[in-house]
Amino acid sequence: MEIELLAFGIAKDIFGNGIQKITVTYKCSIKDLKQELISKYPKFQDLASFAIAVNSEYQADDFVLSVKDEIAIIPPVSGG
């Protein structure tokens, strides 16, 4: 299934775009999504430090995605 990712901060640089479509398997978990992203974009290899929110709610690795979910990738920023 095709899902849409919203990228924030440095994730936008990695995609080269704020919104990115990606094809994943049916019943894909956040953990699967992370693996898919790492294989497509090696720079995501430390995705453990990025937060993933589904429908405006932070979700852990075992959460299963559906096709209409809004998925946001939120890297931490440190500036002050």
Place this chain on the structure above:
Amino acid sequence: MSEVKLNEEELLRYARHLSIPEFGIDSQLRLKNASVLVVGAGGLGCPLLLYLAAAGVGKIGIVDFDLVEESNLQRQILYTVFDLGKSKAEIASHKLKALNPNVDIVVHPVRLTVENALDIFKDYDVIADGTDNFPTRYLVNDACVLLDKVNVFASIFRFDGQASVFNFKFEDGSRGPNYRDMFPKPPPPDLVPNCAEGGVLGVLPGIMGSIQATEVIKVITGIGSPLAGRLFLLDASNFQTRNLKIKKNPNTKIVKLINYEEFCGQTAKVKTSNKQVKEISVKDLEILKQGHSKFQLIDVREAFEYEISNLEGELIPLKEIKEAVDRIKKDRKVIIYCKSGSRSAKAIEQLESLFPFDNLYNLRGGILAFAKEVDSSLRIY
């Protein structure tokens, strides 16, 4: 609440607060009785301090060991050209006292460390985190959790801002999520640039620091619902905002302060190699420059930095270095430098992982070290 009263000057000064029905004298007195520690008097800290002092927070602590630099003036609105080279905490204290003499300002002109954090934090009701690096962010977070303090958080990068109220105490006594529930592990050091490397829109900390001030006032007065259990995200370039729900992660355990430099550096898996790049000191570079042996000097900073000051190296910005490999000599020593030595080390790692170079040397400490140890007339930024 009634042992401290507002004097006549304060009644006039805070008139616009007092006439808000939800605010009134009670909230103003709560502010007067409260103490807030602002960690970092930089881009976020400046507006935060100004609004907290103007609002009449009784005691404000400022932690910052930095001196005012020219590159701060684009966003750190407490400082002017007259303050260059002076202590940020001292200057801030001076200006805040002039803004509101009713406020007690306490200056902590030190670097926040594992050794002093708990001792500094313990005397304040609320902590506001406006620091500029991951190790200190985790330190502030953990110290707040250990001491049961609310951590009013904001963070910025380029056009992006994040804010939240961490470790908030709800009416039932339970504590809201903290930074580690959202970001259990820090990113590898190479992945997320800081503002010095990646840049930041000057007005962005103005917006986010003001949001922090709003949340501090709400936490103290109990007005409205604070940004607890939520992370506010702003992308100022497209004006997109998001309010994400966050929750406590049962795996988050904070039992004591740890070595945060190590914690934030240890996960550096993206480092292309484990072997150290070869280095040269700034003094040895100066000797080379005076001598006759041939060498090539390469500057991997951005063009605007080169304009500010340079060591007469060839300019090849880090992001173009792989494509410009033909310009790098193979028959002599090649010394690569940047501002501090970190980008040049990355350049060498990239080049050595892709091409068979064995003649690349990193200038240890970069331009900053050169200015300090060899040529004090060199402009630093």
